[in-house]
Amino acid sequence: MGVPVQWISAILLIYGACSILSNWIGAKIAKGDFLPKLKRLFVIQAILFLGMSFTVSNVWLGLAFLFLIGCLSSSMSAASQLYLFDVSGSVAPGSKAFASTLLPVAANVGIALGSGVGGIAVNMGGVQWVPPVAVMLALLAFVVTLICQRSIQVNSDEATTVKAA
Numbered sequence: 001m002g003v004p005v006q007w008i009s010a011i012l013l014i015y016g017a018c019s020i021l022s023n024w025i026g027a028k029i030a031k032g033d034f035l036p037k038l039k040r041l042f043v044i045q046a047i048l049f050l051g052m053s054f055t056v057s058n059v060w061l062g063l064a065f066l067f068l069i070g071c072l073s074s075s076m077s078a079a080s081q082l083y084l085f086d087v088s089g090s091v092a093p094g095s096k097a098f099a100s101t102l103l104p105v106a107a108n109v110g111i112a113l114g115s116g117v118g119g120i121a122v123n124m125g126g127v128q129w130v131p132p133v134a135v136m137l138a139l140l141a142f143v144v145t146l147i148c149q150r151s152i153q154v155n156s157d158e159a160t161t162v163k164a165a
Contacts, residue, residue, distance in 0.1 A: 001056055001057070001059050001062040001063070001066075002057075002059055003059055003063070011063065011066075014067060014070075015066065015067065015070045016070075018067050018068075018070030018071045019070050019073050019074055021070075021071050022070065022072055022073045022074040023074050023075070023077070023078075025071065025072065026074055026075040026076065026077050026078040026079065027078055029075055029078065029079045030078035030079040030081075030082050034079040035079075035083065035145060035148070035149045036149075037079065038076055038079050038080070038145050039142055039145050039146060039149070041072065041075060041076055042076075042138050042139070042141045042142035042145060043138075043139075043142055044072065045069070045072055045134075045138040045141075046134075046135045046139050046142070048065055048068050048069050048072065049069070049131045049132075049134035049135040049138060050131065050132070050135050051065050052065040052066065052069065052131040052134075053128065053131035056128065056131065076141075077103065077107070080103055080106075081100070083148070084100075084102050084103060085099055085100070087152055090152075091152075117133060117137070118130050118133065118134075121133040
C-alpha cells in the first residue's frame with residue numbers, strides 16, 4: 001500500500017483496537033439466532049476483501065478497508081463456539097467438553113491453511129491476489145454455514161443460545 005515505515009507500529013495498534021472491537025461485535029452476533037447473522041457476516045467480509053483489492057493502491061482507502069476488516073476479524077468466534085455447543089448437545093449430549101476444544105484447533109488449522117493459501121497466491125501472482133483469494137475463502141465460509149444450517153438440525157431444548165425477544 002506504500003505505507004511509510006514509521007506508520008507501521010501505529011497501524012498495528014489501530015488494527016489491534018479493531019480486533020478488540022471485533023470481539024464485541026462477535027458477542028452481538030452470537031445473541032439469538034446467529035446462523036443467519038454468520039452468513040451475512042461472511043458476505044460482508046467478502047465485500048470488504050473485494051473492496052480491499054480495489055483500494056490497496058490508495059494508502060488512505062486501503063487503510064480504511066484494512067481497519068474495517070480488522071473490526072470483523074474475530075467476530076465469528078463466539079457464534080461458532082455456541083454453534084459447536086448446540087450441535088454437540090443435540091447430536092452427542094456428552095460431548096460438550098470435547099466440542100469446547102474444537103474452535104481453538106479449527107482456528108489454528110484455519111490460520112495455517114490461510115497462510116498457506118495466501119502464500120501460494122503471493123507466489124503465483126503477487127500480493128494483489130491476496131484479497132481476491134480472501135473473497136473466495138469468505139464465500140466458502142458462507143456456503144459451509146449455509147450447508148450446516150440446512151443439514152444439522154439443532155434440538156432447541158438443548159441449544160445453548162437464547163432466542164432474542
